[in-house]
Amino acid sequence: MVTKYRMSCSMSSVYSRSWGPDVVPASGGDGDDACMSPSPVAGAVIVHSGRLLLVRRASPVGVLLWTFPSGKVEPGEAASEVAVREAREEVGVSVAPLVILGSRVHPLSSRRVVYVACQLLAGEAHAASPREVAEVAWVDRGRLTELVPDGLYGPVQAWVNGRLASG
Template sequence: MTTQTPVIVVGAAIVRDQSVLCARRSAPARLAGKWEFPGGKVEPGEDDAEAVVRECREELGVAVTVGAKIGADARIDERFTLRVFLARLEPGQPEPRPLEDHDCLAWVPRGELLDLDWLTPDVPIVEELARSVW
């Protein structure tokens, strides 16, 4: 029996003032309408921070500075593991816009994060983010 190495999926909890940028999925259909942190798979040869920077550029059209990891790794399924990092927009960046797989972005105040309908793997990370200091 071979053990498959989990694929790491990174997410960016982009913070500004006391709000976090949240992204609502538009695809695939089974995930549409659920909220998540923007991000995606770590590509071969990338570290987690490099993947966060690349994914924010591709999905949001912005450059970010990556900070500390938030919460524990979360299993998405038997193959994928989610790892979320704090991030901040680089100075002079435009307002983020949904370029891939999202139909809405929102700056959500810390106290309202748990009011959104999050993807299940994101929930423990959202709970940690809501009570952490950043």
């Protein structure tokens, strides 16, 4: 279980005992949540059999077309919970969160993104939510460079590098 701690607008992250930094505070009803607008996003970073799971958005987020399965973190939710939920809802797979790889304000979307490494437990990836996802792809290193030419966020790239097949 992930333990969430409340934070104010002046704090940059929430820490949990079992997962490390987590972004969204448990709501206290005092208006602090308004400072988190727009809501942060949690992305599920899933590598299985040497391939990374990416989704092509039905509606691109700015110039972002290929992303991780991801979704909005609601107040009081842990990023790891959101990553599990979004993997199930968007691509129809069951995952277990492993570790939070880091978070940043994405340079192209201006949204705060928390990256959660996940282990695939079950399911065949497919566009389970066609309203959100047009296509899914398990990519090797070569295809990743083609689909995400600017590369991944440093800590995510470092984690993925040791797990991807060459291509």
